[in-house]
Amino acid sequence: MLKPVDVLMVGVGGQGTILASKVLAAAARAAGYDVKMSEIHGMAQRGGSVVTQVRLGEKVHSPLISEGEADVILAFEQLEALRWLPYLKPGGTIIINNQRIYPVPVLAGAAEYPENIIGKIKERVTSVLVLDALQKAIECGNAKAANVVLLGALAKQLPIEEKIWREALAATVPPRFLEVNQKAFNEGARC
Amino acid sequence: MKELLSGNAAIARGAYEFGVTLAAGYPGTPSTEILENLARYEEVYCEWAPNEKVALEVGIGAAMAGARALVTMKHVGVNVAADPLFTAAYTGVNGGLVLVSADDPGMHSSQNEQDNRYYARFAKVAMLEPSDSQEAKDMVGLGLEISERFDIPVMLRITTRVAHSQSMVELGEPGPREIKPYTKDVKKNLMVPAFGRLRRVSLAERMARLAEYSETTPVNFIVRGDDNVGVITSGISYQFVREVLPGASVLKLGMTNPLPLQLIKQFASRVKSLYVVEELEPYLEEQIRMLGIKVTGKELFPVTGEFSQGLVRRKFVEAGVLPAPPQAQDNTAGLPQAPPRPPVLCPGCPHRGVFYTLRNLKLTVTGDIGCYTLGGLPPLEGIDSCVCMGASIGMAHGIDKAVPGLKGRTVAVIGDSTFLHSGITGLLNAVYNGSDTTVIILDNRTTAMTGHQDHPGTGRTLKGAGAPEVDLTMLCKALGVQRVEVVDPLDLARLKEVIKAETAAPGPSVIIARRPCALLKREPKPAVTVDREKCKGCKMCLKLSCPAISVTDNKSSVDANLCVGCNLCVQVCKTGAMKGGSADA
C-alpha cells in the first residue's frame, strides 16, 4: 500500500512549474503510484500566479489539494510561498526558492512586497528548506534550469528512488538540455 | 498501454479512436486543447471556425452527410451556437455528432459561470458528464453511439477541473472512420414548419426512448456502501464525494439528460438521508424534487464557484454526516497578506499603447474580450465595459445613438479574432444606421488570449496549411466604412493624432492598430536604459503598467531581462531619462 503524497507547486507564469510537474508525474508513475494532476492555464502566460497540484497514491480520486492538505509545497518564488502556505499540512515541508518576482501592483507602488517572508514562515513551520535555485542554475550553465534545481530538492523529500527520478528527467527534457538539467538536479538534491 | 492525459487530450484521443472524421471549434478556455491535440492526428480533419455557431453548423453538415463529427467550445460559446443546436435536435443526425461544452465554475478564465447542463434539457439533446480523463475518452465513443442510435446530437459537458486535470487513460486502437450513406430526406432535414412539426413529435419520442436508455446505461451506476447516507452526484463532484465519504452509497450520473428517474427513485428509497452534490445550479436537485423525493442540496452546498474536497468535507461536517475534525493549529495567524499577482499585458504588448492613449484622451471605451481586456485594470484603466465577444461595437453604437453627451467621445476596442468572430455584423449595423462610432481593431495577428490560435486573418489553418488572409481594411470598406486608418500602436504620437481625428469625424471610422503579439514574433530589441540623473521620479512610466518597469528610491529602472525594447516608456517619459536601445523606435 503506497502512502498518499500531495505536492503543490506554486510560482509565477514562465518559471517552468509545468515541466517540473511533468517530471514528478512521470517519476511517480514509474514508482507505481496512481497520479492525478491539475493545473490552471488561461492567464498563466501573462505573469499571473500559477499553481500545479500533483497527487500520488494507491488510488487517487480528486485531482485537487485543499487547504491544510499538502505534504510538500514547492514554491518557486517567495511571495507565492506566502500566498499558498495555508495549503501546507501540519508537519508538512515547504521548499522555497528565495527568488522575488514583484507583481505589478508592487511595481506600481499600490502594494508592498512583504518583508522577511522566509523568516516569518520559519517561525511557524518546522520543516522549511530555502535555496537560491536561480543562482545554482546559472552556475550549472542555464538560468532556465532553476525549476530542475528545485525538483532535485523535492526529490529528496519524496519516497521515490533516485534512479527513477533520473530516468523521468531524461525522458522529459529535450536531449540537448539534458546535461545542464542533470547538473541542476544534482545541485538541488544536495540542498 | 496507459498514459497520463488531461481531459482535453483524452477527448481528442477518443475522437481519434472512435472514428471521428471531422472536428471543428472556436478556441476558449478550458476547451482549446481538444482541437490542438486532435489536429496532431493526421487521420482527422480539424478546423478553427471563426465562431462557435459556424463550428457547430460545420459539424451538423458533416453528421448529416454521414460522418462522425466533434465540435468543441467553451460554455459561453454554446450561447453563440444555440440557434443551430436547438433545431439540430429536431433534425437529428446520420453520422454521430458530439458537442463538447467546457464549463468554467469559478470563472478561472471566463466572464460568467453559466451551467450548461440546462442547455441539454432546454434543447432536448442527450448529455454526458465525465469525471476524469478515462471517462472523458470513453464518453466520446459512447456519445457517438448514442447519437447514431437515437438520432440526436449529444452534448459532452466537461468543467475546468476535468479539462485541465491529468489522470490515467487506457489507450485503444483507432477504429475505422466510416462514412454512412447519405440519402436526401427533406422531412428529416428541411425544417420548414410542416416538417418541423413532424420532427418535434419525433423528438419527443426520441427523448422518451433515451430516458429508458438512461435507466440502464453503464455510465449511470451505484457505488453501494453504507445506506445511512446516499449521495447523487455527477462530473468532478463525484471525485470529491468519493474522497470525503469513501463508505457512503453513491449514485453517479454519467448521463445527465435525460435523467434515469426510476434509478433515482430506487436509490433514494434505499438510503436513509439523501444528498445531492453538484457544482453551480440545482440542476439534478430540481428534477429529483419533482419526483417528490426529500433531498438536501443547495440549502447546504453553494450555488456559486468551484467545489473541492475541502469544501465538500466542511459541508458534510456542517450537516452532521461527518464528525468535526480536531481543531488544527492555525500556523498562518499574523502572517502578512500576500499582495495579488494579477495577470498583466506582457512587456512589449502592442495593446498597451492604445489603452494608455484612450485613458489619456478620457474617452468612454466599450471593450471586448481578449488579452486586451487586461487594459481595463489599474493603472491603465482604459476600458469601461466588457460583456461578451463582439459586444463592444453594438454597445458603442447604442451609446452614440442614445446619449448626445457621449457622441464623438465613445470608442469600441476589439481584437482581430474577436472582430472576425462577431464584430463584423456589429460594424455593419453601425454603418447601416448612421453611427458616428469609432472602432479600434487591435490587430495582433493572432488569438493571443487562448494561446495563439490561428484565425481567418493569420494566413494559416489549424492543420498548419496556408490560407488566404482576410484583408481587414477591404473588409471594413466593403461594409461601408469610408474612414479606415492603419496605425502602429507603438507610435504613440501618431496613434493619439489618429484617434482624435477619427472620434471627431462624422460617420463611422475604423482604426486598425496593427502590430504582432509580442509573444508571437519574438524579435527583442535592446532593452531601455534609464539615465538616473535625468529621472525625476515622476512615475509617468508606471502608468504603462509594464512588468519590466519599477521605481525604487524615486528613480525608475527597467529590468533588462524582461524589456523587449518596445520603447513606449521612452515616448512617455517627460524628462528624457528613458533611453531606447534602438534607433528605429
Ligand SMILES: Cc1ncc(C[n+]2csc(CCOP(=O)(O)OP(=O)(O)O)c2C)c(N)n1
Ligand atoms: C463566445 C466566446 N468564445 C470564446 C471565448 C474565449 N475567448 C476569449 S477572448 C478570445 C479571443 C481573443 O482574441 P483577440 O480578439 O484576437 O484578442 P487577443 O487576445 O489576441 O488580444 C477568446 C477566444 C469567449 N470568451 N467567448
